[in-house]
Amino acid sequence: MPPMRPQRGKTPRKRNGTNGTTQDPVEVYCRIRPLDNPDDPVCIKAISSSIVQLISNENSTAFARTGQLKEYQYKFQTVFDEYTSQKAIFDYVALPLMEDLIHGKNGLLFTYGITSSGKTYTMTGTPQDQGMLPRCLDVLFNSIGHYQSKKYVFKPDKMNGYEVQSEADAMMERQKKDIIPGIIPGTPGNPRKEKTDFQVDSGRIIDPSKITDIDEDNTFAVFVSYIEIYNNYVYDLLEELPFDPITGYKPPQSKILRTDAGDSMYVMSCTEVEIKSPEEAFEVLYRGQKRRKVAHTSLNAESSRSHSIFNIRLVQGPLDIRGEEVLQDSDRLCVSQLSLVDLAGSERTNRTKNQGDRLKEAGNINQTLMVLRTCLEVLRENQKNGTNKMVPYRDSKLTHLFKNYFEGDGRVRMIVCVNPRAEEYDETVHVMKFAEITQEVLITRSQQVKFDIGLTPGRRRMNEQFTETVAKAREADIEPSLLPSITYSLGAGFPNFELLGPDDNMTLARLEDYLQDRYERRQTLQIDLESRIDQFRNRLVEFERDYTRLMARNDELENILNRRDSNVTKVESKCRNLESRVSTLQQQLNETEKGKRELELKLQDKTLRLKQERSEKDRMEKDFRTRIETNNNHWERILDEERQKIEKEYGIQLKKQAITMNKLRDVLEENTFKTPVSTSVKTRTYTTPGMIQTARSESDVSSIGSIPTPTPRNRTNSAIPTARPVQGLNRQGATVTPVTTPRSTPIYNFRHRRSRSNNEVWLDHKPSGSVALDTVLQPSLPRKKSVTKLDEKDTKVATKYMLTHQEHGSDGEFQTKYFKGSVIPTSGGGAQVVFDDVEVHKQTSPGTRKRRSSCPQPTDFDGEWTDTETRCAVAIEGHSKKRSRPSPERVSRV
Numbered sequence: 001m002p003p004m005r006p007q008r009g010k011t012p013r014k015r016n017g018t019n020g021t022t023q024d025p026v027e028v029y030c031r032i033r034p035l036d037n038p039d040d041p042v043c044i045k046a047i048s049s050s051i052v053q054l055i056s057n058e059n060s061t062a063f064a065r066t067g068q069l070k071e072y073q074y075k076f077q078t079v080f081d082e083y084t085s086q087k088a089i090f091d092y093v094a095l096p097l098m099e100d101l102i103h104g105k106n107g108l109l110f111t112y113g114i115t116s117s118g119k120t121y122t123m124t125g126t127p128q129d130q131g132m133l134p135r136c137l138d139v140l141f142n143s144i145g146h147y148q149s150k151k152y153v154f155k156p157d158k159m160n161g162y163e164v165q166s167e168a169d170a171m172m173e174r175q176k177k178d179i180i181p182g183i184i185p186g187t188p189g190n191p192r193k194e195k196t197d198f199q200v201d202s203g204r205i206i207d208p209s210k211i212t213d214i215d216e217d218n219t220f221a222v223f224v225s226y227i228e229i230y231n232n233y234v235y236d237l238l239e240e241l242p243f244d245p246i247t248g249y250k251p252p253q254s255k256i257l258r259t260d261a262g263d264s265m266y267v268m269s270c271t272e273v274e275i276k277s278p279e280e281a282f283e284v285l286y287r288g289q290k291r292r293k294v295a296h297t298s299l300n301a302e303s304s305r306s307h308s309i310f311n312i313r314l315v316q317g318p319l320d321i322r323g324e325e326v327l328q329d330s331d332r333l334c335v336s337q338l339s340l341v342d343l344a345g346s347e348r349t350n351r352t353k354n355q356g357d358r359l360k361e362a363g364n365i366n367q368t369l370m371v372l373r374t375c376l377e378v379l380r381e382n383q384k385n386g387t388n389k390m391v392p393y394r395d396s397k398l399t400h401l402f403k404n405y406f407e408g409d410g411r412v413r414m415i416v417c418v419n420p421r422a423e424e425y426d427e428t429v430h431v432m433k434f435a436e437i438t439q440e441v442l443i444t445r446s447q448q449v450k451f452d453i454g455l456t457p458g459r460r461r462m463n464e465q466f467t468e469t470v471a472k473a474r475e476a477d478i479e480p481s482l483l484p485s486i487t488y489s490l491g492a493g494f495p496n497f498e499l500l501g502p503d504d505n506m507t508l509a510r511l512e513d514y515l516q517d518r519y520e521r522r523q524t525l526q527i528d529l530e531s532r533i534d535q536f537r538n539r540l541v542e543f544e545r546d547y548t549r550l551m552a553r554n555d556e557l558e559n560i561l562n563r564r565d566s567n568v569t570k571v572e573s574k575c576r577n578l579e580s581r582v583s584t585l586q587q588q589l590n591e592t593e594k595g596k597r598e599l600e601l602k603l604q605d606k607t608l609r610l611k612q613e614r615s616e617k618d619r620m621e622k623d624f625r626t627r628i629e630t631n632n633n634h635w636e637r638i639l640d641e642e643r644q645k646i647e648k649e650y651g652i653q654l655k656k657q658a659i660t661m662n663k664l665r666d667v668l669e670e671n672t673f674k675t676p677v678s679t680s681v682k683t684r685t686y687t688t689p690g691m692i693q694t695a696r697s698e699s700d701v702s703s704i705g706s707i708p709t710p711t712p713r714n715r716t717n718s719a720i721p722t723a724r725p726v727q728g729l730n731r732q733g734a735t736v737t738p739v740t741t742p743r744s745t746p747i748y749n750f751r752h753r754r755s756r757s758n759n760e761v762w763l764d765h766k767p768s769g770s771v772a773l774d775t776v777l778q779p780s781l782p783r784k785k786s787v788t789k790l791d792e793k794d795t796k797v798a799t800k801y802m803l804t805h806q807e808h809g810s811d812g813e814f815q816t817k818y819f820k821g822s823v824i825p826t827s828g829g830g831a832q833v834v835f836d837d838v839e840v841h842k843q844t845s846p847g848t849r850k851r852r853s854s855c856p857q858p859t860d861f862d863g864e865w866t867d868t869e870t871r872c873a874v875a876i877e878g879h880s881k882k883r884s885r886p887s888p889e890r891v892s893r894v
């Protein structure tokens with residue numbers, strides 16, 4: 001690499017023409033902070049040294065949207081789990097940036113994450129467990145140690161650069177600023193020193209790391225500045241605020257960003273404090289922190305409400321040729337800068353419940369982070385697609401200030417801080433996505449800075465050695481020039497040999513002596529040097545031999561170590577796999593148990609409902625039975641009443657008939673006329689089987705309005721005995737039991753018998769209270785007159801008579817009986833009804849109905865019913881033509 005001139009002291013500068021230069025992605029690290037309560041569920045865990053696993057939960061938005069639990073894995077440069085110490089993180093992340101700083105390169109380290117994820121803790125830490133920032137300061141001062149320049153030798157030029165002052169000027173300024181104001185404590189030039197958290201007596205543990213690879217021919221000065229970006233305004237946290245005895249300190253004014261001559265961004269008139277020790281730096285840090293906007297929120301007791309930027313600037317100036325003083329040339333200065341940025345945490349206002357100022361702050365914080373994200377996205381897109389979209393750096397102060405870093409003027413590292421609490425899942429997903437984008441942004445690698453300005457290297461050492469030797473010689477009262485082998489100096493400067501004239505032999509002799517002396521000394525030094533070179537070469541050979549041996553040994557050990565490391569890695573990855581499997585299984589077990597519990601609950605619920613249904617059914621059944629019983633009773637009572645009424649009427653009629661008969665008998669007796677009763681009875685006997693009612697006499701028929709209720713029959717069709725005399729045949733029509741009651745023999749006038757043609761007129765007698773049936777099967781009465789009460793005149797027009805009677809059957813079903821008969825006029829001018837058919841309609845509930853088998857059982861019928869012909873006839877409403885004899889009781893089942 002060609003030697004480079006150190007750059008002039010500026011903040012990172014945009015480099016043009018990055019073609020051909022190496023680019024590195026932004027290095028992103030992930031740190032998972034420990035839980036406040038170790039038993040809390042987590043949403044993220046490290047599954048290897050570079051991979052984290054993010055797992056959603058039932059409360060997450062993703063689960064609410066998809067109903068599924070999701071798992072994502074994200075890869076980082078390195079993942080630091082909750083057990084990683086601050087020191088380890090510093091060594092890994094910040095120490096290389098410190099090396100860069102000392103080697104003249106710029107760096108940007110920022111912490112990013114949601115509120116309370118440990119950003120401030122990682123950046124600052126506590127005195128007992130310091131974060132990146134105090135450790136950086138420790139390491140810096142450990143490294144530059146006594147190579148520091150005297151105070152005020154380097155001086156900020158207020159335009160983002162530095163000037164060099166002579167030792168004398170610097171001393172004057174020291175006296176003016178530090179020594180004189182120090183006599184009067186508390187004056188503005190020397191603010192009263194305040195004890196800081198990080199002071200040694202507070203138990204602070206100094207980080208012992210040191211960077212040894214340092215250019216000793218340079219002299220160093222450290223400057224720090226501390227700014228914050230609050231609500232998109234830049235404030236200088238180290239600014240001395242003007243004090244008014246009445247109103248107190250004036251509020252700070254926001255600063256503006258400017259571009260310097262080299263196109264680099266800087267905060268104009270920002271205070272830069274030169275510090276000579278870490279303690280001085282902590283004092284400054286503490287002073288700034290007191291001014292920083294921090295507030296209590298529901299998620300963090302001390303939540304940063306602003307983005308804070310702590311800049312460490314290292315100014316390096318080369319020593320002069322003697323290695324004594326810094327070269328008085330500002331162009332030879334090299335300034336490098338490390339910016340340590342503690343971003344404010346992104347937060348969702350619905351979670352923090354912030355109001356007023358806090359809400360406004362949160363809005364600004366989120367806005368700035370959003371701009372940062374957009375800038376990185378555009379940068380990535382430009383780099384990937386070769387486009388040249390404008391990156392909106394100017395949309396926020398933060399991105400505007402760090403524009404140069406993203407355009408390739410220093411190394412950029414980010415620590416993504418994560419709070420593993422399960423509740424933080426939704427926000428952590430966004431953080432992870434941001435980290436993913438950031439890792440894809442490429443930054444041009446800074447080139448190595450060489451501090452070669454053409455002067456002999458090792459000047460400082462030589463000068464120190466010389467000064468030391470001279471001091472020793474003076475102590476021993478020896479002329480330093482007499483110690484050539486030690487001092488390696490040709491002596492004091494060339495004396496003033498001014499020739500007074502061409503004959504000034506004395507001066508010439510002195511000059512000759514001087515030159516001789518100088519030549520001899522040179523010879524001596526030469527010989528000494530050669531012998532030293534020989535010695536050195538021998539030692540070098542020895543070292544080389546040792547080195548080769550040690551290298552071989554080192555290789556061996558490294559191999560062993562690598563093997564061990566790989567074993568450890570394997571075991572670790574196995575452990576992690578097992579752990580993740582255990583947790584997956586545990587999760588499955590939990591889910592299964594949950595499902596089981598739910599099913600058990602459902603079962604209990606169903607059993608309960610079943611019980612309720614059963615009890616409801618029982619109750620309904622009981623209710624239904626009670627209603628049937630009540631209905632039965634009701635109908636029985638009505639029928640009873642009806643029967644009694646008819647009987648009563650019938651009794652009256654009988655009495656009347658008896659009187660008439662008596663009168664008639666008297667008349668007959670008087671005329672000595674004898675009626676052949678038995679013969680007439682015989683001739684008037686019906687031959688129709690199934691006839692269940694006989695007319696008694698003409699007077700009986702004339703009072704047909706009180707037709708008696710048909711006599712119920714038992715299964716064998718034998719009439720159940722009633723009080724009234726009945727004459728009829730059994731179903732077979734074999735047995736005729738004529739009633740031999742001479743006085744009540746009905747007179748049947750065959751001349752009045754009407755034909756059974758289609759001109760039949762039915763008298764449909766439905767006593768009031770009959771229930772209308774909506775069944776399919778209904779008696780077929782083509783022409784009919786419906787009456788609820790029988791009137792004598794109705795019998796004059798009707799040829800057929802049908803009485804409807806409804807009751808509950810033996811099985812509890814509702815049945816309707818239709819008693820059918822022919823209305824036959826009597827010789828006396830009245831009418832009689834001869835019942836020749838009974839139709840029974842039974843109505844059964846489908847639930848309780850017994851299903852008939854397709855093949856009828858013999859027990860369902862008796863007698864003639866079992867033959868096919870009869871069975872067919874049964875199914876037909878009306879009368880079969882083939883049936884010559886009407887059955888006494890036809891049963892139509894509905």
Ligand SMILES: Nc1ncnc2c1ncn2[C@@H]1O[C@H](COP(=O)(O)OP(=O)(O)OP(=O)(O)O)[C@@H](O)[C@H]1O
Nearest residue numbers: 033034115116117118119120121300303304344345
């Ligand atoms: N690695 C850790 N070890 C122990 N405690 C931690 C760790 N990280 C964070 N904490 C603790 O968590 C709390 C919140 O941390 P911190 O203030 O650093 O969060 P933050 O991300 O800076 O939040 P904000 O963005 O609101 O400022 C603090 O009390 C801190 O001590």
